[in-house]
Amino acid sequence: EVQLVETGGGLVRPGSSLKLSCATSGFTFSNTWMNWVRQAPGKGLEWVALIKDKYSNYEANYAESVKGRFTISRDDSKSRVYLQMNTLRDQDTATYYCTRNLRGWGQGVMVTVSS
Amino acid sequence: DIQMTQSPSFLSASVGDRVTINCKASQNINRYLNWYQQKLGEAPKLLIYNANSLQTGIPSRFSGSGSGTDFTLTISSLQPEDVATYFCLQHNSWPFTFGSGTKLEIK
Numbered sequence: 215e216v217q218l219v220e221t222g223g224g225l226v227r228p229g230s231s232l233k234l235s236c237a238t239s240g241f242t243f244s245n246t247w248m249n250w251v252r253q254a255p256g257k258g259l260e261w262v263a264l265i266k267d268k269y270s271n272y273e274a275n276y277a278e279s280v281k282g283r284f285t286i287s288r289d290d291s292k293s294r295v296y297l298q299m300n301t302l303r304d305q306d307t308a309t310y311y312c313t314r315n316l317r318g319w320g321q322g323v324m325v326t327v328s329s
Numbered sequence: 330d331i332q333m334t335q336s337p338s339f340l341s342a343s344v345g346d347r348v349t350i351n352c353k354a355s356q357n358i359n360r361y362l363n364w365y366q367q368k369l370g371e372a373p374k375l376l377i378y379n380a381n382s383l384q385t386g387i388p389s390r391f392s393g394s395g396s397g398t399d400f401t402l403t404i405s406s407l408q409p410e411d412v413a414t415y416f417c418l419q420h421n422s423w424p425f426t427f428g429s430g431t432k433l434e435i436k
Contacts, residue, residue, distance in 0.1 A: 251373075258430050259418070260427065261425040261427065276424075278330075311372055311373070316363060316418065318375075319374070
């Protein structure tokens with residue numbers, strides 16, 4: 215069974231950092247492209263970042279709204295993908311989902327940025 | 330960036346009705362379009378990938394069509410459990426972009 219479990223969310227102050235983790239199982243992680251997608255409360259979905267597999271040299275792509283502040287990474291030995299979020303803003307408040315190839319999704323983790 | 334215009338924003342229909350939801354891309358995205366269903370308080374679930382391929386385990390009353398810039402999600406016979414918000418996503422080019430969603434309710 216495919217599973218994706220996000221952790222690391224919480225309440226933080228504007229300007230601070232947070233690192234999300236997504237633990238996966240049930241599929242061959244090492245050759246899977248992984249994404250982070252977020253959803254602000256009561257709003258629609260926003261794609262955040264993608265990391266390709268080793269065969270594509272772990273190339274990463276980002277939404278303009280997070281470029282330079284967020285970094286996606288992966289550890290194939292642990293079947294985990296991460297999202298390092300720096301210089302957080304109020305508008306980064308959202309539920310963050312990791313997704314496998316934009317097909318299987320985790321249950322999401324809430325990040326609240328507020329003073 | 331590619332803009333995805335989804336319509337309608339809200340839809341009310343009766344059980345057994347045929348329902349269609351549309352997404353229009355601001356430029357050609359070939360068939361790189363997915364449809365998702367999101368029920369209240371849950372994560373999105375993939376229904377259709379690459380415009381017309383039914384995801385494993387999804388009922389056959391769901392279908393997708395289209396290519397280029399115009400796409401449609403069809404529910405052939407609406408069921409009570411289909412109450413949800415539906416989103417399209419283009420994954421032809423970065424940044425990937427979602428439609429704004431269609432909230433579907435039962436009349």
